[in-house]
Amino acid sequence: MHKVRVVVANRPRLMREVVLATLADQADIEVVGEIQNENEITETVERVRPDFLIIAQEEPEVRPGICGFLLGRYPELKILAIAPEKNVTTCYWAFVDMRSKRFQSSEENLLGILRNASALSKSSPAVDDKRNCVN
Numbered sequence: 001m002h003k004v005r006v007v008v009a010n011r012p013r014l015m016r017e018v019v020l021a022t023l024a025d026q027a028d029i030e031v032v033g034e035i036q037n038e039n040e041i042t043e044t045v046e047r048v049r050p051d052f053l054i055i056a057q058e059e060p061e062v063r064p065g066i067c068g069f070l071l072g073r074y075p076e077l078k079i080l081a082i083a084p085e086k087n088v089t090t091c092y093w094a095f096v097d098m099r100s101k102r103f104q105s106s107e108e109n110l111l112g113i114l115r116n117a118s119a120l121s122k123s124s125p126a127v128d129d130k131r132n133c134v135n
Contacts, residue, residue, distance in 0.1 A: 003028055007050040009035035015084055019054055038066075045070060045077065057081035060088040067092045 006029060010016040016034065023029050032048045035041055038055075045053060057064055060083040067079050075094035082089045103109045 001028060003030040004052065005030055005032045005048070005050040006052045006054060007031075007033035007035060007041075007044055007048060008054045009033075009038065009041050009044075010054060010056045010082060011036075011038065012056075015056060015082070019082070041066060042070070045074060049074070050077065052078050052080055054080045054082065057083040057088075057090065058085075059083065060086050060090055063090075063092065 006023060008016055008019050008023070008031060010019050013036070016036070020031060020034065023031055032050055033044045035044055041053070041055070053070065055064060055066070060081075064079075064081055067081070070077055070079065071092060071094040075096060077093075079092040080089055081092065103113065
């Protein structure tokens with residue numbers, strides 16, 4: 001059985017202890033790290049590669065700054081941000097939007113794609129350019 005690997009980095013200490021007590025008796029969840037100092041979050045996530053990071057969030061309407069950095073670096077990570085004063089928990093995760101476009105194999109198309117890669121990122125994912133496609 002795969003256990004969900006969790007790092008708990010809540011502050012204040014009382015909130016962190018409540019989260020740890022909640023997770024303690026769960027057979028399918030393993031706490032692989034406990035962080036008391038927020039400066040240790042990035043290093044700990046790098047070292048233990050958890051499935052989830054649980055952090056404190058002061059304002060539920062504002063995404064914690066560390067989320068963008070961590071999810072950009074570790075897109076498989078999910079972050080639970082708990083705002084205890086508001087009784088709200090927000091889950092943040094990354095979503096990779098993968099797109100594709102098929103072209104007829106030719107030297108001209110290969111070089112055109114390499115030289116104009118930025119044009120690919122501007123194309124709509126729902127629209128497939130049929131002009132050079134192989135069916």
